[in-house]
Amino acid sequence: MAKKLFIKTYGCQMNVYDSARMVELLAPLGYAPTDEAGEADMVILNTCHIREKASEKVFSELGRLRAERRERGAENVIVAVAGCVAQAEGAEIIRRAPDVDIVLGPQTYHRLPEMVARATRAHAAKQFRPDLPRGAGLLDTEFPAESKFDFLTVTNESPVSAFLAIQEGCDKFCTFCVVPYTRGAEFSRPVARVIDEARALVAAGAREITLLGQNVNAYHGEAPNGSGDGSTWSLSRLIRELADRIPDLARIRYTTSHPRDMDDDLIAAHGDVPQLMPFLHLPVQSGADRVLEAMNRQHGVDLYRRIVDKLRAARPDLAFSSDFIVGFPGESAKDFAATMALVNEIEFAMAYSFKYSPRPGTPASSMELQVPEAEQDARLQELQAVLNAQQQAFNRAAVGRVLPVLLEKAGRRDGQLVGKSPHAQAVHVDAGREQIGTVIETRITDLGRFSLRGEIETPPANFRPTEAHLMEASA
Numbered sequence: 098m099a100k101k102l103f104i105k106t107y108g109c110q111m112n113v114y115d116s117a118r119m120v121e122l123l124a125p126l127g128y129a130p131t132d133e134a135g136e137a138d139m140v141i142l143n144t145c146h147i148r149e150k151a152s153e154k155v156f157s158e159l160g161r162l163r164a165e166r167r168e169r170g171a172e173n174v175i176v177a178v179a180g181c182v183a184q185a186e187g188a189e190i191i192r193r194a195p196d197v198d199i200v201l202g203p204q205t206y207h208r209l210p211e212m213v214a215r216a217t218r219a220h221a222a223k224q225f226r227p228d229l230p231r232g233a234g235l236l237d238t239e240f241p242a243e244s245k246f247d248f249l250t251v252t253n254e255s256p257v258s259a260f261l262a263i264q265e266g267c268d269k270f271c272t273f274c275v276v277p278y279t280r281g282a283e284f285s286r287p288v289a290r291v292i293d294e295a296r297a298l299v300a301a302g303a304r305e306i307t308l309l310g311q312n313v314n315a316y317h318g319e320a321p322n323g324s325g326d327g328s329t330w331s332l333s334r335l336i337r338e339l340a341d342r343i344p345d346l347a348r349i350r351y352t353t354s355h356p357r358d359m360d361d362d363l364i365a366a367h368g369d370v371p372q373l374m375p376f377l378h379l380p381v382q383s384g385a386d387r388v389l390e391a392m393n394r395q396h397g398v399d400l401y402r403r404i405v406d407k408l409r410a411a412r413p414d415l416a417f418s419s420d421f422i423v424g425f426p427g428e429s430a431k432d433f434a435a436t437m438a439l440v441n442e443i444e445f446a447m448a449y450s451f452k453y454s455p456r457p458g459t460p461a462s463s464m465e466l467q468v469p470e471a472e473q474d475a476r477l478q479e480l481q482a483v484l485n486a487q488q489q490a491f492n493r494a495a496v497g498r499v500l501p502v503l504l505e506k507a508g509r510r511d512g513q514l515v516g517k518s519p520h521a522q523a524v525h526v527d528a529g530r531e532q533i534g535t536v537i538e539t540r541i542t543d544l545g546r547f548s549l550r551g552e553i554e555t556p557p558a559n560f561r562p563t564e565a566h567l568m569e570a571s572a
Contacts, residue, residue, distance in 0.1 A: 102128040103137035105158070108145020110352060111309050112180055114260040115206060116143045119179070122209050135165060139175040139213070144182035146275045146456065152189075155182050159194045173220050175199070175213060179206055181279035185458075187238040195234065202238035203265075203280055212237065257505040257534050258348075258517065259303035263291050263318065263335070264310030269355065271382075272393045272460040273422065273453065276311050283312060287319040288330045288338070295339055295346065304534055305348035305374075305503055305517070306339070308332070313351045314358040333363040340372040347536055348503060350521070352378045356396040359404050368411035375412050376446070376520045379404070380420035384439030385432035388425050391464070398439060405443055416446035416491065416520045423480055424453045424473030426464035433476050440483055446491040446520060448484045452477050492522060492549060495541045499554050500524070502539040504532050523548040 102123055106116045119141060120130050131137055140162060144155050155178065166174050177199035178190055184202035191200060198216040201209065212235050266281040267274070295306055310316060317329040330338075336349055349372045356379060367373055379401075383389050386397045408415050421440075423433065440448075452473040455462035495518070502516040502524045514528045516537070525548060526539055539551040 099129040100127050100138040101131040101133075101136050102139050102141070103131050103134045104141045104143055105134070106143045107151070107154075107180065108147060110260055110307065111203075111262060111265070111311065112143050112145055114262050114309055115180070115203060116141075117260070119143070119206055119209055122207065123213065126210055126213060134162065135169065137174060139177070141177045141179055144178060144180035146181035146185050146279055150454070152182050152186050155190070156193060159197065163194075163196060175216050175220070177201065177209075177212075177216075179203070179209075181275065184238050184279040185275060187236050191234055191236055197234075199235045200238070201236075205237045205239060208237055257303060257503065258305040258307065259298045260309050261291065261294055261298060261306050262286070262309045263332075264313050264316045267311045268315075269312065269357075269395060270393060272391065272464075273425065273456065275456045275459060278458060280311055283315055285310075285316045285318040285329070287321070288335060289319075289321040291318060291335065292321070292338065292342065296343060299343050299345050302534060304345070304536070305350065306346060308336075308349070308351040310351075311353065312355045312358060314354045314360075314363055331360070331362065333360070333366040336363075336366050336370055336373055340370045346372060348519075349373050350376065354379050356381065356394075356401050356404055359408075361407070364404070364407050364411050367408055367415060374519050374521070375415045376418070377408065377415060378418045378420075381439065382420055382422050383425065383428070383432065384436035385428070388428050388432050391427055392422075392425060392461070398435070401439075402442075414519075417443060418447040418449075419443075419445055421448060421450040421480060421484075422453050423450065423476040424468035424470075426453070426461055426468065427466040428453075428468055437480065437483065440480065440487070444487050444491075445484060447488050450477060450480050450484060488547070489544075491520075492544045492547075495520075495522065495549055496544060497541065499538050499540050500551070501536050502526065502551065503536050504528060504534065506533065518549065525550050526553055528553060 102120065104116045104119060106112050128139060134140055142155060142158060145151060159176070162176065166172060175198045176196065178197055179201050180203055183190065183200045187200045187202070190197055198219070199212045201212065215235060264283065264285045266283045267276045268283045270277050298306060314332050316332040316335065318335065320328040320330055332351065339346060339349060349370070354377065359379070367375070381401050382392060382394060384398055389397060405417065421436065423436070453468070500518045502518055504514045504516040504526070506515055507513070507530060508515045508525055512527050512529070514526055514532060516524045516526065518524055524539060524541070528537070538554040540554050541549050541551045543550040
């Protein structure tokens with residue numbers, strides 16, 4: 098009987114990608130994924146250190162899992178903590194949660210099968226030696242010389258929209274961010290390996306691929322064909338190659354970008370490559386140059402404006418999302434007003450916004466002039482009110498239009514599918530499951546809070562109405 102594996106994933110798309118790879122790495126050991134932690138033989142918390150009080154949330158979840166294991170008498174469940182909290186606070190996790198078996202950072206999860214085998218042996222030994230500690234206490238947060246990507250396999254079944262990590266780590270050292278310390282220096286995967294994985298994903302069913310990286314547009318992967326001359330490809334050249342060489346790859350996206358690395362050729366690719374979707378996540382963090390300098394963002398507001406103008410000139414229907422931090426140390430009311438002015442000027446289709454919260458070990462955590470939390474709360478509410486209104490306005494503008502929607506998965510009710518517009522909006526339509534993986538011209542009829550509803554404009558020739566469709570028609 099297969100053992101059950103439950104993974105709880107926090108944070109970014111890179112963590113989603115890493116969790117999927119961990120599932121594949123553990124499959125040869127007999128583990129099959131489950132959505133129920135209560136029935137799992139192994140639980141992995143794949144953590145993120147970006148959000149406020151991230152480590153305390155991990156310890157709280159570990160406590161809940163401990164109580165649940167005791168309640169159902171499942172003391173042999175293997176518990177692992179992975180990701181950026183594990184990297185930053187691995188020794189503290191072992192100290193505070195001694196029943197945790199494995200703690201591993203984001204650069205070492207390719208060693209997970211070996212660590213699981215060791216933890217399994219430790220659990221077996223405890224049956225004969227009850228005095229032994231419950232947890233195996235295995236800690237691996239090194240930055241190994243070998244790349245974890247060299248050990249990855251590609252699943253035989255991919256989601257319609259798949260992630261593909263092409264770059265990892267960060268050399269920017271923003272003063273608020275832990276990524277350079279938890280993910281390490283920037284590393285780009287060789288072009289040939291990226292193309293091979295993309296081909297495998299498409300052959301297994303993917304129609305859309307999102308290229309991932311902490312600074313994805315800083316990609317400089319080793320050129321193919323083993324030239325050995327040290328030549329590299331940029332992200333724009335990689336995108337053009339993927340679009341040209343993989344016919345069944347209908348859509349390409351990439352995230353997350355840094356304004357400093359948005360070069361003219363990548364901007365031009367948005368107008369030249371039809372498969373490159375007209376939606377770009379381009380974090381700015383603040384609309385005040387003084388705050389951006391304190392953040393060590395290495396770009397100013399004027400550069401951000403010029404990049405947006407160039408991108409819109411290359412692709413007029415391009416929509417933007419962004420990240421914002423309010424209440425950064427020293428942020429004045431005038432600085433915050435500048436952020437609000439930039440938001441109203443650019444008009445974002447979607448955005449993530451947060452109060453500043455100190456991360457241990459980062460330069461900003463020891464800066465003076467920390468903004469009082471009450472003021473942070475007020476600024477965040479004001480910013481989010483405008484951002485939410487802009488998102489609603491952007492979605493409302495789609496009503497009545499016909500959009501190509503990539504149908505990805507079943508919806509909440511029978512006869513319903515959920516797809517994605519070119520601008521990454523979730524779209525609910527009535528369609529049969531056989532249409533999953535197809536791009537359908539869809540007339541947008543209505544909008545929900547953060548999604549759209551539509552009707553298929555011209556069903557394909559092989560469209561077959563479901564029983565739910567027939568019942569609705571007869572009613």
